[in-house]
Amino acid sequence: MDTSQKTIRVLLADDHPIMRDGLRSSIDFEPDMSVVGEASDGQEALDRYRELLPDVALIDLQMPNADGLQAIQAIRALYPDACLVVLTTYPGDARVRRALESGAIAYLLKTADRQDMLAAIRAAAAGRRVLAKEAADDLHAHEGYELLTPRELSVLRLVAEGNGNRDIAQKLCISEDTVKARMKTILDKLDAEDRTHAVTIALRRGFMD
Known part of the structure; x- marks a missing residue:
């Protein structure tokens, strides 16, 4: 292994401890990644991001005390170059659009294969946009549709x-x-x-x- 390779520092924001434990185990097993902190709600995600300044923040959308979307908007307002990745249960073109417009660089689903998720984190850290296939399909299927006001x-x-x-x-x-x-x-x-x-x-x- 190239020991000069930069470790991707990851912040996990999800209100389910079991989910965070599973993600931590998968990420910490990789030689080029490390979980540096966790948050259980949107406000804590913002606080922990300020404290840790991770390379990537993996953020669920459904969380208490400011949801994931609010956390993404707040982090992006303070740190325009923040690498923010949505990891959620829910697809849906309107939800995906809001996340991307708010500043997320990637939109992943919790049903993703472990290796696909890790590859997506690496891609996002390198500045590449990543969309789960179902999310991309939803966007394409409703391309040109008017959004509700x-x-x-x-x-x-x-x-x-x-x-x-x-x-x-x-x-x-x-x-x-x-x-x-x-x-x-x-x-x-x-x-x-x-x-x-x-x-x-x-x-x-x-x-x-």
Whole structure:
């Protein structure tokens, strides 16, 4: 082995201790990688990144006290060159787009083969973008589709909670006609048959968690 080879210092951010243990075992086994720290939520991920300045931060999206996306945005704001890799259970083109736009260089799924994950960490550390096949397929399948706006998402989230048009209008301080108009746009954008179908599609594509 080339002893002059630089060790890739990795920070793990995931709220499941068993997941972190498994990742640490896999990464520390590699001669060119080392886990230098762990975090169990988004705020701790930011704090630990500041403290350790790792070469790569492996970040889950679903975490308490600031989720992974918020952690990525906060880290990127302070460290524009940070190498941030999403490792999550969830694909979905909208979720992938948000992560990449927020500053992630790679988007991996927890179903990935161990060697594929390690190769992706090395690639990300070298500045190369890596997308899980399913994530890349989702992006390609919805290329050119319009994204839902924050106002449309506010309506759809209330629909998902079981609210009718009148209740949604009251909660958002808008008219029922506005709710109906936004709902029509949502159905068109998602190519959905009805409200329930729209919620299902939005969850699958990652517009809502």
